[in-house]
Amino acid sequence: MDVESDQPESPDPISEADFVRLFARHELALRNYARLILPDWNRVDDVLQDASITMWESRQRLRDESGFLPWGKVIVRHKCFNAIAKMRRDRLVLDKNVLELIAREEAVETESEDLIRIQLSLEECLGELTPERRELVLAPYRGAGEVKTLADESGKTPNSLYKIIGRLRGKLSQCVEAKLRLELS
Template sequence: MNLESNGPEPQHSVSEADFVRLFARHELALRNYARLMLPDWNGVDDVLQDASITMWENRQQLQDESGFLPWGKVIVRHRCFNAIAKMRRDRLVLDKNVLELIASEEEAESESENLVSIQHSLADCLGKLPPQRRELVLAPYRGAGEVKTLAEQAGKTPNSLYKIIGRLRARLSRCVEEKLRLEIS
């Protein structure tokens, strides 16, 4: 990610107050992320301070709140690499490739946690549907011909059921998005 901004400012960047709130919320995660790459806690404070200054100076790059943590991690990673370059005399410093591997594994774990959160939200939202609607929305995933069978049982066309399924999916999507939004704030 380019930390220098020469182009126009994005139209929907987060406000200064939102930035401070987001930084406070994610500071521990950023601090732990830096610690993954640095050999001890001594450099973490310096790196996080430098990274926070860079984030503040480039906050206009952040277009929405959900992108804060990944964006912050990129900046912290670059600051860690800079700090490590200064420590190269120390034998305990890990190779940049190893650090990249550690960082990518942590990001994969974070994505996995996000997926679990989405799955829990979807299960909650599905649970709010009446049983018949829940069965209908799940029918396409049970196998070929399931929607057609349900349509015949209900005396409707498969196309009409697919339209209902589409509306139910949109409703579920809104419910999941709302749950995730509440989880973030």
């Protein structure tokens, strides 16, 4: 009697294209998760690259797209702890148990798929603006005096640019909401 034939067939592993799509969708969440554990962004980049290779090589184990992010976080956490073990030779770092606790607590607080979707939608909407409009809407976030500098260069008053920025922010908000509605439908 063939034992394997009595077992229900498990779903097929995700395709290479689906893996790439899922990784691109969740890369920011994985990167932020690694940053909760690691002390600097350079190490995050190295760990994420190493984790992505491991994820790619073991992608056939993943059977469900909804399990991608938790699965990826396990791999990222493991790679982070490996990196920390290497760092211990160079300097003092927090105990693994403390880091594990921080990672779990912060993951619960910051693991907001909605926030990631909003950020991605905002990036798409910003990409739809002309370069001049994008520069204008981002100017207040670049530092004090940036809007005044743009006003001087364009021959407009800072107040008139702030009014334009306000209208652009409204359009961006509508664009983001529309993209989120479309994604949920």
